[in-house]
Amino acid sequence: MKITFATSADTMPQLKARIVEQDKLPADLSPAFLQGAEASRFTGKVGQLFEGFVEDGGVVVRLALVGTGKHGGDERLANLERAGAALAAKYLTSGEKVLGLDLEGSGLSARETASLLTGLRLRSWRWDTYRTKLKEEQKRSLEQVVVFGAHKGAEAAWKVEEAVAKGVELTRELVAEPANIIYPQSFVERCRERMEGTGVEISVLDEDEMAELGMGALLGVSQGSIRDAKLLVIKWMGGNPADKPTVFVGKGVTFDTGGISIKPAAGMEDMKWDMGGAGAVAGAMLAIAGRKAKANVIGVCGLVENMPDGNAQRPGDVVTTMSGQTVEVINTDAEGRLVLCDAITYAQREFKPRTVIDLATLTGAMMIALGMEHGGLFSNNDDLADKLLAAGRKSGDKLWRFPLSPAYDKLIDSPIADMKNVGPRWGGSITAAQFIQRYVEEGVNWAHLDIAGMVWADKPGATWDKGATGFGARLIDTFVRDNCEG
Ligand code: BES
Ligand code: MN
Numbered sequence: 001m002k003i004t005f006a007t008s009a010d011t012m013p014q015l016k017a018r019i020v021e022q023d024k025l026p027a028d029l030s031p032a033f034l035q036g037a038e039a040s041r042f043t044g045k046v047g048q049l050f051e052g053f054v055e056d057g058g059v060v061v062r063l064a065l066v067g068t069g070k071h072g073g074d075e076r077l078a079n080l081e082r083a084g085a086a087l088a089a090k091y092l093t094s095g096e097k098v099l100g101l102d103l104e105g106s107g108l109s110a111r112e113t114a115s116l117l118t119g120l121r122l123r124s125w126r127w128d129t130y131r132t133k134l135k136e137e138q139k140r141s142l143e144q145v146v147v148f149g150a151h152k153g154a155e156a157a158w159k160v161e162e163a164v165a166k167g168v169e170l171t172r173e174l175v176a177e178p179a180n181i182i183y184p185q186s187f188v189e190r191c192r193e194r195m196e197g198t199g200v201e202i203s204v205l206d207e208d209e210m211a212e213l214g215m216g217a218l219l220g221v222s223q224g225s226i227r228d229a230k231l232l233v234i235k236w237m238g239g240n241p242a243d244k245p246t247v248f249v250g251k252g253v254t255f256d257t258g259g260i261s262i263k264p265a266a267g268m269e270d271m272k273w274d275m276g277g278a279g280a281v282a283g284a285m286l287a288i289a290g291r292k293a294k295a296n297v298i299g300v301c302g303l304v305e306n307m308p309d310g311n312a313q314r315p316g317d318v319v320t321t322m323s324g325q326t327v328e329v330i331n332t333d334a335e336g337r338l339v340l341c342d343a344i345t346y347a348q349r350e351f352k353p354r355t356v357i358d359l360a361t362l363t364g365a366m367m368i369a370l371g372m373e374h375g376g377l378f379s380n381n382d383d384l385a386d387k388l389l390a391a392g393r394k395s396g397d398k399l400w401r402f403p404l405s406p407a408y409d410k411l412i413d414s415p416i417a418d419m420k421n422v423g424p425r426w427g428g429s430i431t432a433a434q435f436i437q438r439y440v441e442e443g444v445n446w447a448h449l450d451i452a453g454m455v456w457a458d459k460p461g462a463t464w465d466k467g468a469t470g471f472g473a474r475l476i477d478t479f480v481r482d483n484c485e486g
């Protein structure tokens with residue numbers, strides 16, 4: 001979706017949209033049009049839409065009114081996003097190619113305009129690559145939005161948010177792609193392609209290099225797959241060179257069969273999105289670099305495929321992690337933590353960060369606890385936790401905090417090794433977090449985000465269609481903006 005700005009309405013396309021504040025219908029519209037809006041009970045509630053036809057300088061124009069709700073309040077920007085998204089959802093396959101967004105007299109600030117456009121852009125994303133037989137009316141028609149009468153700073157504000165939208169789109173793309181297309185190697189290649197020219201520095205460790213470093217847990221997961229594991233590092237050093245970086249670590253299991261502890265067949269296809277944490281990290285890095293953030297941020301993605309095979313690891317195997325600690329692999333399906341522990345150790349040893357935040361579709365138990373409304377947050381630091389909760393509220397990628405404690409920690413002690421990779425059935429998301437915490441080094445502020453329920457949606461939401469939501473990319477970007485810059 002191309003979004004451009006124009007100063008004169010001379011070239012106003014035949015489809016035009018205006019925004020309407022709740023209960024304040026514009027007075028300059030024809031009585032017939034207004035009567036139509038009223039008869040349809042259009043009042044300008046958030047995301048509500050009314051369309052009709054008006055005569056404008058001798059030509060007939062299709063005019064849409066979209067509600068932005070009541071002015072003011074914390075929800076203002078989110079409401080504008082939802083209004084933009086409602087326009088995209090309505091006109092994406094309408095047959096119209098160009099939408100003229102008329103903001104003359106709307107009073108929208110530059111930032112508010114950017115939010116409206118963010119909603120439009122994000123809601124119009126779809127991944128149709130493999131749909132070769134779409135009927136004409138199912139195909140996307142809307143290609144461009146031309147904005148008229150915007151605040152003079154709006155274009156610059158949009159440039160910033162556009163970079164973020166591109167990041168979210170990369171996350172969605174990586175998540176939406178099936179596992180025969182996106183596997184560790186191709187995940188890396190896709191990131192290289194999309195990030196070319198942004199100024200990020202990309203490096204990759206292959207299996208030999210990881211073996212050299214002693215990453216026995218990550219490599220144990222990968223052992224049953226013919227696809228080689230990769231550790232992808234994406235660096236953006238836009239801040240003061242003396243500042244320690246903030247590191248984000250993503251679980252990138254490009255397909256999770258469960259391994260020898262194999263999953264049931266029903267729904268296993270969902271496990272193509274078990275790389276959603278890594279996808280969020282990659283998308284966020286694109287956003288952060290794209291808007292030239294004044295911060296030092298490093299993304300680390302542990303990329304592996306978890307397969308059953310003659311060479312796969314067995315339940316009961318003991319692996320040695322890069323940290324030197326040993327793990328009894330009770331269940332090969334609890335593989336995410338095995339990938340994360342080595343990726344996190346590497347990140348700490350290599351980059352000496354003050355803060356490490358990992359994102360992972362780690363446990364089904366998280367979805368049982370929170371459903372599809374919040375990701376779970378675990379942290380060893382209250383201040384960091386509060387900042388992440390705030391970034392969640394602001395970005396729309398909402399989080400909810402869970403506890404950690406020694407009582408939970410001891411549930412993963414093993415009789416043969418330093419720990420086992422699963423605890424008892426109850427509190428499965430918490431024992432998973434406790435496992436990861438055992439790899440957090442002295443003095444490091446750490447948070448773990450279990451986003452299992454959030455990366456994929458069965459129905460459309462505020463700014464996404466069903467499918468990949470892009471969860472996490474904006475959360476990270478917002479956290480960096482509010483806490484790591486200037
Ligand atoms: N990737 C899954 C978690 C998951 C399951 C995410 C369903 C989204 C939907 C993870 O690797 C896994 O299999 N976890 C197990 C852990 C268990 C064996 C302790 C789980 O949650 O069942
Ligand atoms: Mn698993």
Ligand code: ZN
Nearest residue numbers: 253256274336
């Ligand atoms: Zn998994």
